[in-house]
Amino acid sequence: xxxxxxxxxxxxxxxxxxxxxxxxxxxxxxxxxxxxxxxxxxxxxxxxxxxxxxxxxxxxxxxxxxxxxxxxxxxxxxxxxxxxxxxxxxxxxxxxxxxxxxxxxxxxxxxxxxxxxxxxxxxxxxxxxxxxxxxxxxxxxxxxxxxxxxxxxxxxxxxxxxxx
Amino acid sequence: xxxxxxxxxxxxxxxxxxxxxxxxxxxxxxxxxxxxxxxxxxxxxxxxxxxxxxxxxxxxxxxxxxxxxxxxxxxxxxxxxxxxxxxxxxxxxxxxxxxxxxxxxxxxxxxxxxxxxxxxxxxxxxxxxxxxxxxxxxxxxxxxxxxxxxxxxxxxxxxxxxxxxxxxxxxxxxxxxxxxxx
Numbered sequence: 001x002x003x004x005x006x007x008x009x010x011x012x013x014x015x016x017x018x019x020x021x022x023x024x025x026x027x028x029x030x031x032x033x034x035x036x037x038x039x040x041x042x043x044x045x046x047x048x049x050x051x052x053x054x055x056x057x058x059x060x061x062x063x064x065x066x067x068x069x070x071x072x073x074x075x076x077x078x079x080x081x082x083x084x085x086x087x088x089x090x091x092x093x094x095x096x097x098x099x100x101x102x103x104x105x106x107x108x109x110x111x112x113x114x115x116x117x118x119x120x121x122x123x124x125x126x127x128x129x130x131x132x133x134x135x136x137x138x139x140x141x142x143x144x145x146x147x148x149x150x151x152x153x154x155x156x157x158x159x160x161x162x163x164x
Numbered sequence: 165x166x167x168x169x170x171x172x173x174x175x176x177x178x179x180x181x182x183x184x185x186x187x188x189x190x191x192x193x194x195x196x197x198x199x200x201x202x203x204x205x206x207x208x209x210x211x212x213x214x215x216x217x218x219x220x221x222x223x224x225x226x227x228x229x230x231x232x233x234x235x236x237x238x239x240x241x242x243x244x245x246x247x248x249x250x251x252x253x254x255x256x257x258x259x260x261x262x263x264x265x266x267x268x269x270x271x272x273x274x275x276x277x278x279x280x281x282x283x284x285x286x287x288x289x290x291x292x293x294x295x296x297x298x299x300x301x302x303x304x305x306x307x308x309x310x311x312x313x314x315x316x317x318x319x320x321x322x323x324x325x326x327x328x329x330x331x332x333x334x335x336x337x338x339x340x341x342x343x344x345x346x
Contacts, residue, residue, distance in 0.1 A: 048305065049277050049278075049280065049281040049284075050274065050277055051260065051263055051264055051274060051277045051278040051281055052281050054264055055214070055263060055264075058265075096284070096303055096304075096305060097305070098305055124288075125284055125285055125287065125288025125289070125303060126288060126298075126302075126303070127288065127292045127298055128292070128295065128298035128299040129299070130299045131298075131299075145288075145292070146214075146284075146285045146288060146289075147209060147210050147213035147214045147285050147289065148213065149213060
C-alpha cells in the first residue's frame with residue numbers, strides 16, 4: 001500500500017524514483033470555481049503500472065480534485081488489502097492485472113462489502129461493449145478507455161463523487 | 165514464437181463463454197484487421213494522449229544497435245499474435261519522461277514500466293479499431309526486454325505490419341504480428 005499525495009503540476013525531481021514522499025497536501029477550502037467548500041477526496045488507484053497510476057492521479061488533479069489523497073495498489077489483492085485498512089471515496093481500477101484482475105477485484109469488493117456506496121470506475125485498454133457490460137455487472141459505475149484525457153476523467157468521475 | 169508465448173489470461177472470457185465466442189470467425193474481416201492505417205492511427209492516438217507528442221511515419225530510420233527496449237503484449241482468442249514496441253534506450257527514457265514529468269538518465273524499472281504500458285495501450289487501441297476483434301481478442305500483460313545486440317525472431321504466418329515512427333529526434337517501431345486467425 002502506498003499513500004501518495006499528488007500535485008497537479010508535475011515537476012522534475014532530483015531523482016527518477018516514483019516513490020514520492022509522504023507529504024500531506026494542504027486541503028483546499030474552495031472548489032475549482034472558488035465558491036463552495038471542497039471536501040478531501042481519498043482515491044484508490046489500482047493498476048499494475050506505476051507510471052499509469054501516476055498518470056491517473058495527475059488526471060484527477062487536472063479534473064479539479066486538488067484536495068486529493070491517493071492510495072495505490074498494483075493488483076486486486078493489494079487493492080483489497082488497502083480497502084481493509086482504509087476508507088476511500090473513489091476507486092479507479094485497471095482490468096488486466098497479474099495476481100487478481102480488476103473484475104475479480106470488483107466482485108470481491110461486493111462479496112466482502114468492503115466499500116459500500118463507493119463508486120468504482122474501470123480505466124482499461126479493453127473497450128468492447130461486452131467488456132463494458134461485464135464490468136458494469138461486476139459493480140463498476142463508470143468506464144474509461146485508455147488512452148484517456150483529463151477531460152474524460154472529469155466527465156466520468158466528478159458526477160459520481162457529487163452523487164455520493 | 166511458434167505459438168503465442170504470452171499466455172493471455174482473460175478476465176472477461178473463460179470456459180463456456182470463450183468456446184461460444186470461438187464459434188465466430190474473423191476470416192471475413194482479415195482485410196480490415198490487416199489494414200496498415202489502423203496501426204498509424206492507433207500510434208497517433210496513443211502518443212498524442214499519453215505522451216503528448218504527434219508522431220509521423222519514418223521509413224528511413226532504424227532502432228539503434230546500442231541498448232534498446234522491446235515491449236511485447238500477446239493477443240489471444242480469435243486472433244493470436246503479438247504487438248511489439250521497440251525503441252532505443254534514449255527514446256525510451258524520453259517517452260517515460262514525457263509520461264511522468266520526470267528525468268530518466270538511463271533505463272530503469274520505471275522506464276520499462278512506461279514502455280510496457282505504451283505497448284499495452286497500443287495493442288488495445290489497435291484491436292479496438294475492428295469491433296469483432298475488440299470483443300473476441302484478449303491481451304496479455306506486457307513483457308519488456310532490454311539489452312544490446314539481440315534480435316527477436318517471430319513467425320507470423322498470417323500477416324505482419326511493421327511501421328517506424330518519429331517524433332522530434334526520436335524513433336521507434338511498432339509491429340503487429342498475427343500467427344493465427346480463426
